[in-house]
Amino acid sequence: MKTSINMNWKKGMAFETEMNGHKIVVDANEENGGKDLGPRPKGLMMVALGGCTGMDVVSILQKMRVELDGFNVRIEGNLTEEHPKHFDEMKIIYEFTGKNLEEEKLKKAVDLSMERYCGVSAAYRKAMKLNYEIVIK
Amino acid sequence: MKTSINMNWKKGMAFETEMNGHKIVVDANEENGGKDLGPRPKGLMMVALGGCTGMDVVSILQKMRVELDGFNVRIEGNLTEEHPKHFDEMKIIYEFTGKNLEEEKLKKAVDLSMERYCGVSAAYRKAMKLNYEIVIK
Numbered sequence: 001m002k003t004s005i006n007m008n009w010k011k012g013m014a015f016e017t018e019m020n021g022h023k024i025v026v027d028a029n030e031e032n033g034g035k036d037l038g039p040r041p042k043g044l045m046m047v048a049l050g051g052c053t054g055m056d057v058v059s060i061l062q063k064m065r066v067e068l069d070g071f072n073v074r075i076e077g078n079l080t081e082e083h084p085k086h087f088d089e090m091k092i093i094y095e096f097t098g099k100n101l102e103e104e105k106l107k108k109a110v111d112l113s114m115e116r117y118c119g120v121s122a123a124y125r126k127a128m129k130l131n132y133e134i135v136i137k
Numbered sequence: 138m139k140t141s142i143n144m145n146w147k148k149g150m151a152f153e154t155e156m157n158g159h160k161i162v163v164d165a166n167e168e169n170g171g172k173d174l175g176p177r178p179k180g181l182m183m184v185a186l187g188g189c190t191g192m193d194v195v196s197i198l199q200k201m202r203v204e205l206d207g208f209n210v211r212i213e214g215n216l217t218e219e220h221p222k223h224f225d226e227m228k229i230i231y232e233f234t235g236k237n238l239e240e241e242k243l244k245k246a247v248d249l250s251m252e253r254y255c256g257v258s259a260a261y262r263k264a265m266k267l268n269y270e271i272v273i274k
Contacts, residue, residue: 075144084254
């Protein structure tokens with residue numbers, strides 16, 4: 001299936017695009033010739049991963065009738081020292097809050113996302129190390 | 138170098154994070170239990186790539202004293218048919234507008250980004266096919 005975006009240069013270092021009807025701007029910081037009108041692009045790789053697996057997990061837990069009070073997906077990325085600096089590892093920390101949460105169910109939901117559902121991790125796994133961890137708060 | 142983000146679940150399918158001081162929300166569409174409060178996460182993989190290489194090219198052309206009237210970075214992604222649906226190919230189309238643009242300089246800037254500077258393409262190249270094309274309008 002084909003999908004596409006068009007990123008329009010807004011002078012300086014800023015680029016703007018529309019995705020699913022939402023405007024997204026990326027920009028460099030002032031040190032690098034930008035005006036900080038939006039986030040740096042590379043970090044969006046982490047947002048893509050966290051959003052993708054986070055939505056999977058919420059959806060699977062809903063089907064299992066597991067109720068969450070809170071849920072955070074923390075992504076820790078490691079960038080190489082050598083140029084071009086790129087991610088060679090990402091760790092996903094799933095932090096759940098709720099009453100009487102069963103670790104086994106949470107683990108099942110996370111495993112299903114990481115092994116079967118999440119298309120972002122399916123791609124990243126070929127390019128870097130991916131680890132994950134579950135924390136119940 | 139370590140870097141991290143924290144994505145906070147906002148109920149439904151929405152997650153919110155802050156990156157470089159900018160709020161980013163991702164969400165599913167209504168069909169998938171969301172409220173469309175932000176774009177789908179997977180597509181952000183294309184924004185990361187387009188922004189990264191686009192900023193490189195602008196910066197290199199500035200150093201070469203090449204003046205652009207306009208510049209678009211179009212990303213065409215191909216998603217696999219099988220699950221989990223993930224990108225197995227991305228094509229980058231660099232569209233330049235300007236007076237007396239020399240194709241050779243544009244090509245040099247694009248090649249430098251793709252081969253030496255852009256950390257997003259350095260990662261994606263391990264996971265999928267990457268192609269690119271230059272269009273002068």
